[in-house]
Amino acid sequence: MLDDRKLAVLRAIVEDFVSTNEPVGSKSLVDRHNLDVSPATIRNDMAVLEEQGFIVQPHTSAGRIPTDQGYRLFVDKLSGIKPLSSAERRAIETFLIGAYDLDDVVMRTVRLLAQLTRQVAVVQYPSLTKSAVRHVELVPLTDKRLLLVLITDTGRVEQRTVDLPGPIGEESITQLRAVLNACLDGRKLSDVASVVAELPERVTPVERPNAAAVFSVIVETLVERHEERVIVGGAANLTPADFSRGLREVLEALEEQVVLMRLLGESGDHATVTVLIGSENEVQGLRNTSLVATGYGTGDQSLARLGVLGPTRMDYPTAMGAVRAVARYVGQILAES
Amino acid sequence: MLDDRKLAVLRAIVEDFVSTNEPVGSKSLVDRHNLDVSPATIRNDMAVLEEQGFIVQPHTSAGRIPTDQGYRLFVDKLSGIKPLSSAERRAIETFLIGAYDLDDVVMRTVRLLAQLTRQVAVVQYPSLTKSAVRHVELVPLTDKRLLLVLITDTGRVEQRTVDLPGPIGEESITQLRAVLNACLDGRKLSDVASVVAELPERVTPVERPNAAAVFSVIVETLVERHEERVIVGGAANLTPADFSRGLREVLEALEEQVVLMRLLGESGDHATVTVLIGSENEVQGLRNTSLVATGYGTGDQSLARLGVLGPTRMDYPTAMGAVRAVARYVGQILAES
DNA sequence: ACTTGGCACTCAGGACCCAGGAGTGCCAGG
DNA sequence: CCTGGCACTCCTGGGTCCTGAGTGCCAAGT
Secondary structure (H helix, E strand, O other): OOOOOHHHHHHHHHHHHHOOOEEOOOHHHHHHHHOOHHHHHHHHHHHHHHOOOOOOOOOOOOOOEEEEEHHHHHHHHHOOOOOOOOHHHHHHHHHHOOOHHHHHHHHHHHHHHHHOOOOOEEEEOOOOOEEEEEEEEEEEEOOEEEEEEEEEOOEEEEEEEEEEOOOOHHHHHHHHHHHHHHHOOEHHHHHHHHHHHHHHOOOOHHHHOOOOOOHHHHHHHHHHHHHHHHEEEEEEOHHHOOOOOOHHHHHHHHHHHHHHHHHHHHHOOOOOOOEEEEHHOOOOOOOOEEEEEEEEOOOOOOEEEEEEEEEEOOHHHHHHOOOOOHHHHHHHHHHHH | OOOOHHHHHHHHHHHHHHHOHHHHHEHHHHOOOOOOOOOHHHHHHHHHHHHHOOOEEOOOOOOOOOHHHHHHHHHHHHHHOOOOOHHHHHHHHHHHOOOOOOHHHHHHHHHHHHHHHEEEEEEOOOOOOOOEEEEEEEEEEEEOOOOOOEEEEEOOEEEEEEEOOOOOHHHHHHHHHHHHHHOOOEEEHHHHHHHHHHHHHHHHHHHHHHHHHHHHHHHHHHHHHHOOOEEEEEEHHHHHHHHOOOOHHHHHHHOHHHHHHHHHOOOOOOOOEEEEEEEHHOOOOOOOOEHHHHEEEEOOOOOEEEEEEEEEOOOOHHHHHHHHHHHHHHHHHHHHH
16 A cells, blocks of 8 residues: 555655755655655655645645654654664763762753753653662651651652651650561562551550551552652753744643653553654643653663653654663663662 | 833833733823823823833834833832732642642742742742751661761751762661761751761771761762752743743753752842842843742741742732742741641 | 924834745646 | 656745824924
8 A cells, every 4th residue: 555665755754844844845855865756756655645644735735744643654664763873872871970869860861861852851750659668767856746758769768747646755756667667678669558557566555646647648658649750851942833832832731740640651661662643642732742752760670751752843763762772871870879 | 300200101101011012102101091191291201211211112103111220110119019819818828738748848839939920930949058957867778888868957858879988787877877866966057067077086987987978978968069959830921922032042041950049049138029120130041031039938047039030021019929928928838847 | 391282204014916936736658 | 657747826025005003393382
């Protein structure tokens, strides 16, 4: 149905349109790429491609531009992932090395991705539920109030204040801290809820009300509250020209954590780079944008996702290369720390 | 030099221009505001105001628009701070109540300010150096690596990994932790450096190399690294119409923590709401924006600053009201937690 | 000394037209 | 199935004209 040349034509159209942002016509196609056929032939091919829904012409007698479906075919069949140049790879390393802590890693990653791709970068914080408890700390604030600090093996630190039903003494805190650390240390956060359920037996009855308050906050923090933050960078890379309806709705969507989470979540599994093109995503207001994303994590488990967001008119092969490379490096960095 | 009517004219021009975004002429002025003089009179006044540099006309034979200097006079002399409506005040309360932790407070504040003013909101994290140490925690990651967690009385938690010169045992960690907490608890962070300098005497000589590593990281984290983050929200409120040279440079500036810090820092002292208008700020790329900012904090000390950023054509009285009110509420919230 | 009405002047913006050019679809011939 | 030719479409940019809002200035009025 689509012979090789037609596919080549589609590829050429996508590439030209991506680089020039102007509808591409049969004439310019044949001399920019060295297809050795005449423009007329190309026109016939284009007619077919248009009929099939891969390209459209914005106005009669203008060149063609790819549809979302066209980009989809391009990404799936006509292009691979473009590896980074060695200079870029070096840049990644030097940029990420020397990050202080998890926050810093995430912030640097976002900047890096944005710079590398000249798009908007989106990085999700490593998921809590997939990591394990490294340490629990209780710090008295007042006699009826504690600060609970929870440290995970991905270097993430969660904090919450706990209001207690009654006053608590220093030694009770010490005891409680010991119990918590003994029982939770090394546990996957996803298991914590069930472990905590058994804890009340291990504290003296007198302490139970206070302990219970602490326990419920722990469960709440770790399990119920998937706070899974996303940070965004490089919004300045959005060019008004690409968004007819104004940047506004895009910027709005970018500030909605929930929206971004859903978007990142939608897109496929770990380890492979997935692409969500234009209307394929469900988020109103990002209908003209594409997302290139992948998972990252330590070893073989995926902790979270990251990616770049840009106009559908995006250099997919390069973006995919950058996303994949950055994800790998970040995984390494996290594994080391 | 500027009689009352001329000032009234300037005020009217500012108000009209802010609400319509169109140059305002003598005719429309007289009937929108009930100045009981003729347009011609107003024209004379406008000529004077223009001569003094308070207003300009974009093209010959268009109305006048205020200059930065005009806004300055308006803010300083011609308008007060407009108090929030009670509905808005209630909104603030319900919005900020129930924040989980410091991060949450800051994030909510930023959203709140952005919504309230329909501008870009900018909130600085409570400064480290002005708060005091509540607790220091050391968690072993490997035998030569520790996670240092530092909790301040503003509820902020700082974390850093420490690479040790040699292996360290559980009991050494315990001892070190005890020393640290004993010496640092309750200290202002600004004093920490000097206190830490005396610490090596209090650990056994064997431990010193490891302890020294920890100490230096502490100093580095708290003193040298003024990481003072700023978060930004409501970028979607930037309307392209207001920025002839494109949003791009504004968005870029907004992503530069350093730039924002400098901007916030520039603007005056605690407790009073300060306004920086257009070219009054030094940041290239924000020459067309104004900043309305104030300090916030617990009790009488200022911990950090917050504000809103928008086009010079901004509703200053309202923005100032919102900024002041939000700063107060945030201060309260922080004091309670 | 201000204020006012009148008047001529300026100029941005919209409507309109026109020509140029890029691109197309179609067809007949190789 | 490819190709050159041809008529057609219609977007784009430039030029012209007109209108309306707004101005500055001046002479007369209070």
